[in-house]
Amino acid sequence: MWPPYGILVRAESSELAIRATSRLHSQDIKQLQCILSVLIHCIGCPKWSYKGVFIRLSFFSLHIFHWNMLRVRSAFYQSWRGFRTFPCAAVEVKNEPILGFNEGSPERAELQKALDDLKGKTEEIPCVVGDEHVWTKDIRYQLSPFNHSHKLAKFCYADKELLNKAILASVAARREWDLKPIQDRAQVLFKAADIISGPKRAEILAKTMIGQGKTVVQAEIDAAAELIDFFRFNAKHAVELESQQPLDSDGSTNTMLYRGLEGFIAAVAPFNFTAIGGNLAGTPALMGNVVLWKPSDTAMSASYAVYNVLRDSGLPTNIIQFVPADGPVFGDTITSSEHLAGINFTGSVPTFKRLWKQVAQNLDVYKNFPRVAGECGGKNFHFVHKSADVQSVVTGTIRSAFEYGGQKCSACSRMYVPDSLWPQIKQGLLDIHKQLKVGDPVEDWSTFFSAVIDDKSFARIKKWLDHAKSSPKLNIIAGGHCNDKKGYFVEPTIIESTDPQEAIMAEEIFGPVLSVYVYPENDYLEVLHLIDNTSPYALTGAVFALDKNVVNEAAKALRNAAGNYYVNDKSTGSIVAQQPFGGARASGTNDKPGGPHYVLRWTSPQVVKATHVPLREWKYSYMG
Structure with a gap:
């Protein structure tokens, strides 16, 4: 019985698709090469291969993928439904590189032109x-x-x-x-x-x-x-x-x-x-x-x-x-x-x-x-153990809590810090906070984050800031102001809470507001339980600890507290195919x-x- 071979060659840019299936003896490579050569010649491709190579030509890129040999019975029994399937064993795809947009780069020039083209204009969208x-x-x-x-x-x-x-x-x-x-x-x-x-x-x-x-x-x-x-x-x-x-x-x-x-x-x-x-x-x-x-x-x-x-x-x-x-x-x-x-x-x-x-x-x-x-969404946490790397905690939390104004589903909104590390972490947060620029990201590329999305979001966040100012359990240690005259701007705000069950530690805010609870360093097991039970959400969370035993204890205690769980990394930044995203509970x-x-x-x-x-x-x- 001669095994069937399937061949698929596609040129995206010309919308050309050529398919062929041939029943060839497995040793008759020359005949298979001939068929491939003819097909590839039709689209002007200098490359050819055999034994089940899936070639996809794009105007921008060339991808060569190995795929399974078609089974005659599979193609036959699916063709009655109008199908022609070409089972693929492995399609090679890589994550898209993130461009730098540095001064003088071509991508920066192209983006600046696109931004200039949109200034003052209103697009009509039906x-x-x-x-x-x-x-x-x-x-x-x-x-x-x-x-x-x-x-x-x-x-x-x-x-x-x-x-x-x-x-x-x-x-x-x-x-x-x-x-x-x-x-x-x-x-x-x-x-x-x-x-x-x-x-x-x-x-x-x-x-x-x-x-x-x-x-x-x-x-x-x-x-x-x-x-x-x-x-x-x-x-x-x-x-x-x-x-x-x-x-x-x-x-x-x-x-x-x-x-x-x-x-x-x-x-x-x-x-x-x-x-x-x-x-x-x-x-x-x-x-x-x-x-x-x-x-x-x-x-x-x-x-x-x-x-x-x-x-x-x-x-x-x-x-x-x-x-x-x-x-x-x-x-x-x-x-x-x-x-x-x-x-x-x-x-x-x-x-x-x-x-x-x-x-x-x-x-x-x-x-x-x-x-x-x-x-x-979620009420995402950063848990800090006394063995944590302080600088990693500080920089990771600043990015997670305040990038895009805290409007990522995964943004850190609550942090739990041991009393032994709080002075260092607090000072680190305040030092960076002074340098954060909030403004127009189009006119000033040094802006760290811009305005929140609309008037409803602004009003909701303002209520939380007013709550923090009036509550005896809360102390705003940085930020706390907002202004909507030109845009919906909210300062990056850090709030210390003496009550781990305070509403600001449990409810989603979806803005640049970080609440912090400082705990006795030896009570970390109780705090892990607290994290798991304080909020109805379970989207993302991060544990900062260099003590492997603590890392293992936290993983068990917080097993259901986050769908995306990070160890010594911030709670944001999931990448397709690397950290598939999502959480359970109310998330x-x-x-x-x-x-x-x-x-x-x-x-x-x-x-x-x-x-x-x-x-x-x-x-x-x-x-x-």
Whole structure:
């Protein structure tokens, strides 16, 4: 029996895809080389290989991936559904390098030009359903957080009628999209990643900086590196997933098909990471689903840029509908539709609970049980043991608590310090605090962080600052002031609490506010228990200790206190494929986007058994 060989050569930039499968004798390498040479000649590639090499050519990069030999039975039994699968054993993808933007660098010049192009301008952003750009009467504006007189974007809210139209159009397009080979769907994300890495990088960074108040480095690690990584690694995981096949038995073969969900996915995105919005919508689409993407009002410009990149990368009409909307209107509409198949959410606990309750109340309406995935923030901790490296604690805490104004889901908001180290750590924090610059990240690149996102966030944080000023249990040792005349600026604030159960030690603030509890150094075991039980959240946390026994004790005590747990490192900075992100308890469903199994959340697998030996006898042998 000659084993089958599969060959796939793809040129992204020309949208050329050539596939061939040939049944060749395993020793007949020359014939296999010939086929490969012909295929590669068609796209002008000087490289060729054999024995299962998957070559992906991009305008920006060349990737060579080893993949499994196609089994004839697999291709045959999947072709009846319109599938041609090319199981991939290993797709080589690396994390996107973070650019430095140093003075005189080409990336800095490109970004500065993009920033200059946006100054004083207002982009018009419609709802997009299919290829139709729709404007409703409900007009809104995205304001720059550090200069709220600048209307960066004008957009409109989709009403219930338009949302239902989008749902029906998506559902009608779902089957054809789901039947496409995963390699075709993955190519959309691979190409989008290359475009963001190249010609669209500066534009998306600039819109993230101005629209969401990020410094250049915070925009770079979000809207470039993380978004690119989400697209590339999820595409990699999706392609490799098809190599995970069940066992065969004598006389029959078994195939696992990774279908999309029957219905539509609602993607509800936050303001604080451009990458999260792209992932919430892009990954379900990758897996054969159709998506209604509700971008955040305060991340509209960057989100629309990402959506346009996906469309320019070959995403068909009606697969992702771009529908800004009022939160309750969107929630009520999607949860009342019989076609709801899932919700992919990042945002507040009250909103997520509301959506979950609405789904529960409408279970009799749906054709399927909807998948509900959510990430809801946290009250993230830094625990410091007396054996900790003081400088590491100080610098790590400054970055974790105050980068992006404490508006990362993973930002450190509470710290527990032994009394023996507190004088050193306190002085270290105060010394750096004096140097932190809060301002306009576009005009002054030495700005450490900028304004908080909007007036609602500013008002919420101000209430906490007022609470700290009036509480006898709290002492503001740095910062504490805020001003919203030009932008929504809040000083980096450090508060010492004499009560570890004080509300400021337990509730999420989502701003540049760090609360500190100083404990007797020998009571660290009690403090670990305190950390585990003080807050309803369990997203991120960090333990600073050089004593290995303490590190082990803390790991056991805090096993359920954080989904992302750091030892001698800050609580922020998770990287796709290195530290998949998410937490449990009130922090969410802990589905770990950025990990290899995240794509499974958005599939509905089907197993196909094909029997090749007809069944002739109804009796079992023992029956005589």
